Amino acid sequence: MEVLSFLSVSSVDYWAYRPALQQVAAWYWTLKHPEQSGSVGERAARAVAEVASEGYGRALEFIAYRYALATGIIDETGFPEAVAAHWLTTEERHGLGNDPISISARVITRTLFVVRLLPAIDHFLDLLRKDSRLPRWRAMAAHALCKRDDLARQKPHLNLGRPDPTQLKRLFGARWGTQVNRIELARRGLMTEDAFYAAATPFAVAAVDDQLPRIEVGTLGPAPLSADVPERHFDFGSV
Structure with missing residues (x-):
């Protein structure tokens, strides 16, 4: 936990978005296929495999949007403006426009995620253990x-x-x-x-004492295969 805390307070990038989306994707898969077990990464991969998308990151966002729909948190229009305004920065609100998928993905990883905190931390720790760094x-x-x-x-x-x-x-x-x-x-x-x-x-x-390093984490976990690398246009920093 100390190393995970170190990454959270020392990073110059918002590396936690992708693991958070993977956790939500795993919850979605279990919701739809309760009889199928597996790690967070395995369940998230199965969910992504069923999505036709322009990249891994966008697929994860779409699954988070589906999860919010499936659990009745939102309808097709996404989160209400007041909720989005409460959980998005001004820059994000301007940059994301009226995209309900991107907005929902960010809001759900900042709100619903709290309810499922402990299993989410387990996934973060699992990725950390597999990271060569x-x-x-x-x-x-x-x-x-x-x-x-x-x-x-x-x-x-x-x-x-x-x-x-x-x-x-x-x-x-x-x-x-x-x-x-x-x-x-x-x-x-x-x-x-x-x-x-x-x-x-x-x-x-x-x-x-200014002795705490400033580090860029990027993608937490084992080095991704080429097919698992997010598209360049997908900003993992805009959590």
């Missing part, structure tokens, strides 16, 4: 955590395990260049403020 990320996270441990030894009177939530948001908001709100947290795979607090607290000292 894990040893490097683990070393980077350990180095950052050493900053906290060193300061704790030097100044044992400091309560480093329970920083002020407002100051923590201010610290990482400055690093990320944006307000730490529900949208930004969800884009980083941190589905609640409690999740942010738990993930950011261990790395706060390194962040204060």
Whole structure:
């Protein structure tokens, strides 16, 4: 979990969108085929195989839209404007226009995802274990955590395990260049403020000292086959 937290607070890209969509696709497959088991990746792949789409990423978005329809969350028009406005950035609202599929995919990975948090985290961790970069990320996270441990030894009177939530948001908001709100947290795979607090607290000292790396994660998991590479026009950063 420490490495996953490290990725969430250190990344310069919004890598969590694709795993979130895969999890929703797996839920959709189970909804339609409850008798068929399998990992999240396997069920998501089966769902994608049934979709004629211009790319893997767009197929995942379409399945998320189908899932919202199948569960009665939306009708064919998608989420109401008020809901979209609450969960999309101004830039996203302008860029996505009236595309109900893209809008629904983003909103559902930022809202419904919270309800199914634990199995979603399992999928994230499974992808992380299969990523060849894990040893490097683990070393980077350990180095950052050493900053906290060193300061704790030097100044044992400091309560480093329970920083002020407002100051923590201010610290990482400055690093990320944006307000730490529900949208930004969800884009980083941190589905609640409690999740942010738990993930950011261990790395706060390194962040204060500007010793927390800024990394680009890209696609989390094993190196994809050429057929599994998303189309260039699909923006995994626009979560």
